[in-house]
Amino acid sequence: MNPKVRWILVLFCNLLLIWLVGELNHGLAIWSLHVYLGGLLLVFGVFHLGLKQGLLANGLTALFLDAANPLPFGHTFILILVLHTILFSLRGNFARESLRSNLLIAISLNLILMTALGLFAAGGPHPAAAYWGRLGLDLLLSTIVLAVVAPWFLALQRTALAFAGVDLDAEQRETE
Amino acid sequence: MQKKNFVQARPFAVLGIILLTWLLFPPILKSWLELSFFQMQAPAVVAGSTVRDVQDYWALRSNSKPELIEGIRDLVRLNAAYELRLHESDQLRREVSRLEEMLGLPSLPGYRYEVARVARRDMNGWWQQMIIRKGEADGIRVGYPVLFTGGVVGRVREVQRHTAVVDLVSSQHVRLAATIEGEERPVSYQGGINPPIHPPRGRVEFVPSDISFDPNRPRKLLTSGLGGVFPPGFVIGQIGGLTASPDGLFQSGEVVLDPRLNRLREVAVLIPLDEEKNER
Numbered sequence: 001m002n003p004k005v006r007w008i009l010v011l012f013c014n015l016l017l018i019w020l021v022g023e024l025n026h027g028l029a030i031w032s033l034h035v036y037l038g039g040l041l042l043v044f045g046v047f048h049l050g051l052k053q054g055l056l057a058n059g060l061t062a063l064f065l066d067a068a069n070p071l072p073f074g075h076t077f078i079l080i081l082v083l084h085t086i087l088f089s090l091r092g093n094f095a096r097e098s099l100r101s102n103l104l105i106a107i108s109l110n111l112i113l114m115t116a117l118g119l120f121a122a123g124g125p126h127p128a129a130a131y132w133g134r135l136g137l138d139l140l141l142s143t144i145v146l147a148v149v150a151p152w153f154l155a156l157q158r159t160a161l162a163f164a165g166v167d168l169d170a171e172q173r174e175t176e
Numbered sequence: 177m178q179k180k181n182f183v184q185a186r187p188f189a190v191l192g193i194i195l196l197t198w199l200l201f202p203p204i205l206k207s208w209l210e211l212s213f214f215q216m217q218a219p220a221v222v223a224g225s226t227v228r229d230v231q232d233y234w235a236l237r238s239n240s241k242p243e244l245i246e247g248i249r250d251l252v253r254l255n256a257a258y259e260l261r262l263h264e265s266d267q268l269r270r271e272v273s274r275l276e277e278m279l280g281l282p283s284l285p286g287y288r289y290e291v292a293r294v295a296r297r298d299m300n301g302w303w304q305q306m307i308i309r310k311g312e313a314d315g316i317r318v319g320y321p322v323l324f325t326g327g328v329v330g331r332v333r334e335v336q337r338h339t340a341v342v343d344l345v346s347s348q349h350v351r352l353a354a355t356i357e358g359e360e361r362p363v364s365y366q367g368g369i370n371p372p373i374h375p376p377r378g379r380v381e382f383v384p385s386d387i388s389f390d391p392n393r394p395r396k397l398l399t400s401g402l403g404g405v406f407p408p409g410f411v412i413g414q415i416g417g418l419t420a421s422p423d424g425l426f427q428s429g430e431v432v433l434d435p436r437l438n439r440l441r442e443v444a445v446l447i448p449l450d451e452e453k454n455e456r
Contacts, residue, residue, distance in 0.1 A: 019220050026224075026297050030439045032372045034300035051187055055194070067213035070303050070333065070341075070349070073206050074198060085191040089184060121302035130369045134301035137372055 007045070007053035009160045014041045014061040017153055022068075024145075036117075036142045038065065039110030040150055042080060044157045046087045047096040047105075048168055058084045075120050076113075083109060097169075103150050107143055114139050211336065218339045221307055225295035286449040287407065289323075290314050294440050295339065304347035304370065306330075308443060311338045319405060321446045326434040327411030328352075328399060329443050342443070345412060346376035346433050353402035354380065354412055356387060357395045362402055365412055365431060375435040378413060383427040389418040397431050407446070 021037050028034060041061050045054040062080035066073050087105070095101040118135045158168060239247075276283055292310035310316055312335050322329040322342050330350060334341040343350050347367040354365040361384055368377040380397060389395075394414045401408030411434075418429035 015217075019217075019224070022221065022296055022298075023224050025300075029297035029299040032299050032370050032374065032376065032438055034298070036300070051190060055190065059194070063209065063213050064217060067210050068217060068298075070305065070343070073210040078195065078198065081191060081194060085187045089187050117302060130371075131301065134369050134371060138301055 004053070006161055006164065006166055007049060007057040009164055010045050010049060010053075010057040010157055011060055013044075013153070013157045013160055014057065015064060016156075017041060017149075018061070018064060018068075033141055034138045035145045036114055036138065037110065037146055037149065038076070038080070038113040039106045039108070040146050040153060041065075042084060042087070042109050043102050043106045043150075044154060046084055047091055047094070047102065048157075048161075051088060054084060054088060055081065071117070071120055076117070079113060079116050083112065099151060099154065102154055103147060106146060106150055110142060110146055111139065114142065214334075215336055218307075218336060221296045222309055222339065225293060225309060229293070285404075285407070287446040288449060289444040290316060290447050291442060291444050292316075292340075293442055297438070297440070299344075299346075299370065299376075299438060301369065303349065304344040304367065304376070305333070306342050306344060306440070306443075308340050308342060308445070309338070310445065311336050311340045313337055315447045316340050316445050317447075317451070320448075321406045321410075322443050323410060323446060324436070324440055324443050326436050327413075328406065329437065329440065331405065332445065340445075344376070344437060346370055346378060346437060352406065352412065353400045354397050355400040355408075356380075356383065356415065357398055359384075359387065362400050363397075365397060368430070376433040376437050377416075378431040378433060379428060380415060380418075380431050381426070381428040383418055383429065385420060385425060385427055387418070387427065389415060389429065391417075394432075 017037065017040065021035055025034055042058055045057040045061075049057060058080055059077065062077040065080075066076045069076070087109070094105065114135065118132070122131060161168060236244075273283070275281070290310055292308040292314075294306050295309045296307040298305050298307075306329075308322075316332060316335055318332055318335055320332045322332060328345045330342045330344040330347065332340050333343045345352070345365075345367055348369070349367070351364065351366045353362050355362055363383050364381045366379050366381070368379050370376045394416065396414055397412040399406035399408055399410045399412060413431040413433040416430040416432040418427040420427050
């Protein structure tokens with residue numbers, strides 16, 4: 001497989017997760033609960049793709065997320081690209097192969113994204129405590145779901161690349 | 177050293193170029209991009225909804241014949257009651273037309289109901305919206321009111337060819353002119369912050385100070401018809417409590433919305449007959 005198109009596989013996996021989370025939120029809406037896994041979508045593209053391919057995969061993922069929300073188009077796109085770039089420049093400091101490291105990064109990114117979206121979407125004469133309380137509950141639930149789903153999703157992306165003939169472990173050994 | 181600095185700065189340089197390009201992107205192209213990315217996802221959303229409908233069909237098929245017969249019998253009774261009400265409604269409509277003609281009054285706006293299945297619900301602390309499986313091809317336009325058997329659902333915010341996005345009445349971004357049951361003076365309603373595991377909520381403001389709240393007989397909040405979006409008399413929710421404002425002129429309070437809002441599977445979009453005639 002042409003190594004330059006691995007971003008397409010990562011993008012498809014991200015779109016699958018977006019759809020699954022949408023279906024989960026449809027069911028949770030009965031109890032007025034919500035799960036957001038934006039942080040998990042970013043992690044693989046940052047740690048295992050080059051700069052251009054990672055920006056392509058995560059940038060397009062962000063545009064799909066942006067199109068589905070009522071905020072002005074581009075908010076999530078800019079936020080995700082900034083986070084991607086910062087994390088990409090620091091990725092040498094993280095144990096990229098460690099699941100625990102990936103999980104902690106995903107949870108941190110999720111926290112940042114949800115807080116930023118909360119700031120963008122806040123408005124109107126509502127008590128700040130109630131608004132942030134509701135967001136806090138959503139964040140707690142999202143973190144629990146992320147911790148459960150992350151091992152499966154990261155393995156899915158790794159397997160998708162393996163089916164296409166990309167051995168990330170071998171590449172990692174070569175660069176070391 | 178210089179090469180190392182360049183390698184470290186390269187990601188930020190690329191980011192800067194992308195952000196600059198995005199800022200210079202014409203708004204019309206951004207709108208087209210937003211529509212394209214939404215429409216690319218719409219088939220998957222509709223497919224998920226269709227699969228759920230098929231699941232429900234097979235679940236119903238597993239019911240025993242006596243259970244189905246009992247259900248059908250209840251529905252027949254309900255249909256008979258609705259047919260009587262429809263007959264009464266037709267008679268009232270004819271009477272209204274006759275009076276309008278006699279007194280030379282302009283006709284009240286007429287509507288038709290476009291029933292649509294709910295494809296996806298999205299209730300969170302930032303927004304409350306749903307995607308329905310009808311769109312521009314079915315006569316739906318931005319701003320049209322959406323109702324269900326319990327009253328107001330919300331307002332159409334975006335429309336594509338075969339899907340539409342509805343802002344729910346529980347969303348903070350929805351504001352309506354309303355009246356309290358039995359009163360004529362308008363008040364203001366806005367969606368609120370919806371705590372989990374509780375019925376959705378909203379807020380009512382500018383309630384005259386002489387209106388009292390009785391917890392044993394909570395009054396309904398109805399659409400006022402002002403603004404021309406929602407016809408008057410549809411239920412928004414029930415007043416859950418009133419507190420006086422600091423200046424003592426008005427009161428504000430909580431509105432408890434119908435808990436069925438969070439589990440709707442079918443809604444009706446009101447399509448004004450006048451606008452439809454003009455478009456043809």
